Amino acid sequence: MTDFAATKSMFHLPEGVLYLDGNSLGPLPKAAPGRVAEMLGAQWGEMLITGWNLGGWMAMPMELGDRIGRLIGAEPGHVTVGDTLSIKVYQALAAALALNPDRRVILSDSGNFPSDLYMASGLVRLLGEGFELRVVAPEEVAAAITDEIAVLMLTEVDYRTGRKHDMAALTAQAHAAGVVTVWDLAHSAGALPVDLAGAGADFAVGCTYKFLNGGPGAPAFIYVAPRHAGNALPALSGWLGHAAPFAFDLDYRPGTGVERMRVGTPPVIQMTALAAALDIWEGVDMQALRRRCIELSDLFIAEVEAACPQLTLASPRDGSARGSQVSFRFEQGYAAMQALIARGVIGDFRAPDIMRFGITPLYLDEGDIRAAARIIAEVFETRAYDRPEFQVRQAVT
């Protein structure tokens, strides 16, 4: 059994804060500062360049990849860590297109995270005539999977609403139509059980600073299915994806498997913080996490809806169709979220009108959910969002 009181105790959670934004940036694992200090002092400081071997730095992308792989149902040795999620999207898309050379259409949906669409459009523009990014509404994806499509690129869980695609069903349908799949797990990894191998996914990518709690700017990951790992031709053919990086050959020869999706020198300090965060996941059963997440989310929805008739649920009401977040629509959502943050309830706002709350059982319990709902009720009863100080928009949130 997963002991969620124990996992909660492993995080630093500031006094007076109820943190419902782990879907954007997870909180600090208490072990992370010590691990990073050790890496800086005893490794960088004392080992200097030899840290790449003696400190195990060079092996970290694959080691961390395997630890993440366990949470997303990947075969061991088929996930590697590095770069940002947008870069990993580009790599997966380019390799997926190359596996389907007679087709030129990438299919995605308007619920995808914009950066995935931006990266796809940049790639399509570079590839030139005939290549196309086709974006449909999330509910129209299944009907749009035809034998014209080269690659289906979807984010499993919608970043705004938490609406969850059926990965297994869409992947099966895609394969039946000869379509290669790229799944973005940004709001899935560490949020709910994922079974990449079972679903037969071709490529998957994700980030580690949200539900995995790797810290601001933590590196991304990429999965390539074993059947593709030796064929996927890297568009971003960097030296650390070379079969022999330190031979310094003038010609590129890709590494054996997903290793070829490594590009440049990996971010050792960020990976060290991520390693500390992944330690917390060692004892976590993803099925238990999922049950707890749905219980807490259902409770949150019930409490908020009872107290705040102004809010409209934007997430699916059925917990099994939802990721690990609950969103409500409200016209003054930006100001309302500012009012909540001023009271220590931290969620976030996504344009145009989404108030988004991450429900993360690793460090939120029933008491936290009830307390957050009470404060939300108070903000809406008092219309605190009407106050001028909450209207001013900041550059970023």
Added chain:
Amino acid sequence: MTDFAATKSMFHLPEGVLYLDGNSLGPLPKAAPGRVAEMLGAQWGEMLITGWNLGGWMAMPMELGDRIGRLIGAEPGHVTVGDTLSIKVYQALAAALALNPDRRVILSDSGNFPSDLYMASGLVRLLGEGFELRVVAPEEVAAAITDEIAVLMLTEVDYRTGRKHDMAALTAQAHAAGVVTVWDLAHSAGALPVDLAGAGADFAVGCTYKFLNGGPGAPAFIYVAPRHAGNALPALSGWLGHAAPFAFDLDYRPGTGVERMRVGTPPVIQMTALAAALDIWEGVDMQALRRRCIELSDLFIAEVEAACPQLTLASPRDGSARGSQVSFRFEQGYAAMQALIARGVIGDFRAPDIMRFGITPLYLDEGDIRAAARIIAEVFETRAYDRPEFQVRQAVT
């Protein structure tokens, strides 16, 4: 005047080590662990998601870019930090090609760092028919600049030999032939004065973990000349390069200037260590550093050549034609470097036969250079490299 005793005191240098490998990974700035601990505890820990604003994280790529820009002669506001150098090479190349749409050849040289060539070949393959990466010997570059060339991509200082290209002359020649330039400053930034604006360079990229001492996996940087910054079309069109990342538009609109070369979420922990490293550069005059570097390098060459007739100088003898490193060829160079490392003199080996020593006045003084030369002399007098334990090659160095 630059006080090199003062800068030396700002680094942690292990007891018994003479570190001549700052051209691969700079040593730990003493201030870095404290700065990182502060960022982890007071910012990530306490500010959580609001650190992107309150902690200034979102502004760091441009702020750090400007601090690096001062060292490489860039106009303020035209350098940004992020990703790895290989990614930045790809971005610069793709944008440079797009600025020269009637031509399809990238010209580079065999002294370029292999990853730059790999990234170029990946891009050329993606772009398809007609696109070509042409690689000539370093001394043949000038003759190969013709009106067939779209982009000239060179690393200013050769990673093995330290041989330095004449950036101003080659850039002028390239422009006269209608060629766009991409300069890799991996072995230039923090190593010698660079004058990007004066040379009229179009694009430049570099890394921050070598001479700038940003730490293992520190992010890269990219410069786009002001005349191109508003036209350079990003191939890697990520959300943080969007004109309004937090509007979450479905369509990509590039940011105003070099900001469009940002891609994904920047690595805040790595950037914090880099910020501490850049503090040391605040008081450094690059001309004074260059003079000191050539003095120390000339001394090193003289001492080593006097004692080790087995070694052949691989670097230019003329200091002004050399970067901030000195390399020697020796058939048993790998074993000899292992023997040196065992005695606390840390340089590195680059296949097939290069022994490479970084000469970094920021933390190496005349006493260090003389002491290192004495130990090198001893290794060669005693043929310590013949010992079996130094023959075994490790996976990476």
